[in-house]
Amino acid sequence: MNPMTPRVTALARLTTALARLVTALARFGRRVADVVAECNYAQRRLTTLRTSPDTYLTDRDRVPDDYSEFLFRTSGALLHEPAASRRGPGQLVG
Numbered sequence: 001m002n003p004m005t006p007r008v009t010a011l012a013r014l015t016t017a018l019a020r021l022v023t024a025l026a027r028f029g030r031r032v033a034d035v036v037a038e039c040n041y042a043q044r045r046l047t048t049l050r051t052s053p054d055t056y057l058t059d060r061d062r063v064p065d066d067y068s069e070f071l072f073r074t075s076g077a078l079l080h081e082p083a084a085s086r087r088g089p090g091q092l093v094g
Contacts, residue, residue: 054073054074057073
């Protein structure tokens with residue numbers, strides 16, 4: 001038996017354990033990043049809905065009487081959906 005075999009085996013086990021730890025940390029980091037991105041999206045969406053003048057109308061199903069009222073109703077931030085080629089699969093719009 002080669003005297004270096006136990007050292008090589010121990011080094012291989014250590015390397016494998018370190019690789020698993022790095023993989024687990026990377027996976028955890030991606031999950032944290034996904035949660036932060038989801039919270040950011042929810043906060044932006046909530047802000048958009050709360051600041052929209054159309055939200056506070058009592059008869060919002062009624063069409064605007066004139067062009068100035070239409071402009072007022074649409075004066076809030078609008079969400080523009082990017083083209084499908086510029087958006088990744090599963091990416092949130094907004």
